[in-house]
Amino acid sequence: MIVVRLDRVLADRKMALGELxxxxxxxxxxxxxxxxxxxxxxxxxxxxxxxxxxxxQPADILEYEENLD
Structure with a gap:
């Protein structure tokens, strides 16, 4: 499954969601x-x-994790 890590990148850049x-x-x-x-x-x-x-880069925001279900 694809996991979105946008919150992590926003925190690293000290940027609010509204600003982005x-x-x-x-x-x-x-x-x-x-x-x-x-x-x-x-x-x-x-x-x-x-x-x-x-x-x-897109890979900074999107990650693939294998679904173990």
Missing amino acids: AEKVGISNVNLSNLKTGKAKAIRFSTLDAICKALDC
Whole structure:
């Protein structure tokens, strides 16, 4: 399963979710859904904008964990 580590990157950059939402141009609700893992998909353009705003790589935000169920 894919795990979103956006909260960790935001903390490292000392950036609030609202500030990132403004820089990326998406709503706080959509960004919050991504951060909490409730989102089922992300557009590459959104991922690109997030990486640009946070000066990071997609792998800093998204991780794969094997589901052991």
